[in-house]
Amino acid sequence: MSNDSTPGPQPGDFTEQLRASTTGLGLVWAQTTDGVIGKDGDMPWHLPEDMAHFTRLTSGHPVIMGRKTWLSFPDKYRPLPGRTNIVVTRQEGWGQTAEAEGALAVKSLDDALLESQFAPGHETVWVLGGGEIFAQTVDVADVAVVTFIDSATEGDTYAPELTYEWKLAASEPATGWLTSASGTRYRFTLWRRTETK
Template structure:
């Protein structure tokens, strides 16, 4: 199988935190809107814990082919397709994609770590605040180059008072 174009999308605190106790440890409506704009119309691949962290009223994520990875046989995710491996999830996601379309991996930390070395693009919402958590973002290594920042300089400030910016990375 030829791998589809793969993107990862996440928000992270300045200390790398992406989650705490199975949920986002912040509320940033601007990031949720950005996430929706990036992923809408595309397949999204996530681990079981990420699926379970989504409020029931948002499961499955509307306007996206939801694919959940789990090692638990016979586990079900109503409205989503379930696969037992990352490879099987990416194969399913690629089945109906046009050549330039992207499969978005949306979490969690274990899935990000498993796929970052074959990904083509990262969409990262960087928060200028340290937040305690138990899940951290994968390292953005020299394999990646920053291609866009919004804002280009400085930070946006959310209605919640958190400084943030949207960063796009592509492979070198």
């Protein structure tokens, strides 16, 4: 793999291409090169370019997440604007709490997938995590959009494994890395399922 770095941010066109070419159930996450996606309920990095990419990619579509992922967003960003925010939780009555304001609370992933089909932009539904929700959806999703971060960060939540059923379909940049304004190197990737569900 090349160590060349391309000055960033340059993700806009690639993100728009992903929006235009993606339908069905999609997974979206950022991870370190060794698979860490979270630590103590938060992302252990600061990458504004990835947040901008995430916002453009998911805007206008329903998003599904677990309660802990919902709570990991700062209050001012909850609910994520321009998206139906569907939150899976086993906590009885959580949907009626102030903490859940703006969320459509459901008890199971099946309920979340059903509700998503009545939401604006339902031709593409994005799953945001966390680890348990990803584990339940990785075998039924159609696409995965993964940001790789060139960092070795300790964490307690890991990305799902994309097995032989998945194939890398696109990468930005094609080789090497983009470089954040913060100096962190990163790459956007699109994976598609090659095996039928």
